[in-house]
Amino acid sequence: MADPVRRDPNDAWVECTCGSRHWGLAGAAGLALVDRATRTVALQLRSARSHQGSTWALPGGAIGTGETPLQGALREASEEADIRADDVVPDVVSVLDHEVWSYTTVVAHVARDASATSRPVLRPLDGESADLRWVDLDEVTDLPLHPAFATAWPRLRVLADAGPTLVVDVSNVLGARPDGWWRDRAGASSRLLAEIGTAVSPSGPGVPAAWFGLDAATAWPRTVAVLEGAARDATTTVPAPGARFEVVRAPGSGDDAIVAAVEAVTADGSGPVVVATADRGLQGRLPPGVRTLGPGTLRKRILEA
Known part of the structure; x- marks a missing residue:
């Protein structure tokens, strides 16, 4: 099974104390973008050639050199799903911390002004996405999920409705x-x-x-x-x-x-x-x-x- 494309010095595997290996020497980040008008979230079907492929998860990947987790999540969402930073209003971040590696999920909602009538059109721009879809918040668990995302989703589901x-x-x-x-x-x-x-x-x-x-x-x-x-x-x-x-x-x-x-x-x-x-x-x-x-x-x- 092919490794993710290496574009940055931080694009490498980390052997974690949890017994698994994770992608990203500086950690990784993903974007949970929620459209509050339709109560849906943008999900990515991972390529069958990727690690734990053919499962649904959030657009995301390794945090690049000099990036904050928020910047990394936005860049990955742009590269993998054509989600622009202007489309995103961050609400909260959730961090899974394994000490030697961490994954940051940015929970955000679609930016809409008085003239906006639609959510972003999701388009796969690289080989990491087999499909992209807006999924009803209450139907996410009906899909075959990436194991780590399946574990995190109950907590993220609560945060998706937060709007502090x-x-x-x-x-x-x-x-x-x-x-x-x-x-x-x-x-x-x-x-x-x-x-x-x-x-x-x-x-x-x-x-x-x-x-x-x-x-x-x-x-x-x-x-x-x-x-x-x-x-x-x-x-x-x-x-x-x-x-x-x-x-x-x-x-x-x-x-x-x-x-x-x-x-x-x-x-x-x-x-x-x-x-x-x-x-x-x-x-x-x-x-x-x-x-x-x-x-x-x-x-x-x-x-x-």
Whole structure:
């Protein structure tokens, strides 16, 4: 049975402590791209000539030299299925870590704006794909799956529905650190928004998926930052292409705007939701199941971005 094509120094087998050998000296990565409109996921039928061929799995392969796992997953999806990076909005990453080797699964959804009516057309561009197909999320297990993918799928199936959202009580987060923010509330809010935007951008480091109760490593949540009072004059820019970052300038009570934002997310079935605030009064108004995050925990993470 033929080895995968070697295109990079990292394209080689690793003899793993688990007793198996795995492809990719720097680990491997795959893309679980979900179309939420049709509740399907893009799968690849591996070539019969490949390792454990004639089974269905995710587009993926060895992480290249200098690549992050996200970059590697996107490149492999492009090379094997003609999925463009612009079609992909990452949600979370799940990591299978064998110490000497790891596999990172990027769980993402299809990017759609108001004018988009269709999902990407999957096309095999190399010899590694015998077929490509959008498969109903609830019918994946009906296919002959690659053994490792079959083991991972129950956890990935949960993550496919995740869609995490982070709502930030900007005034409360600012007030948690006495750094003189009150002398220029709009300026301090602008800086905080920039820090948050950098962290949650698809090109940024993301935030811990554990914040959202997810069995995964990292999340890039949709983020809603709520401003009130003098902070409404804060300046904002889109952090990066593909960033789902919304700023709400509350006309009155910031707490009212936060509750409304959370209720809108939970009403359409999205979730889980985390609100960054230490305001106990606000916490008591949130719908059941909504998690809260301390301002200090948020600031520590975003300052590392």
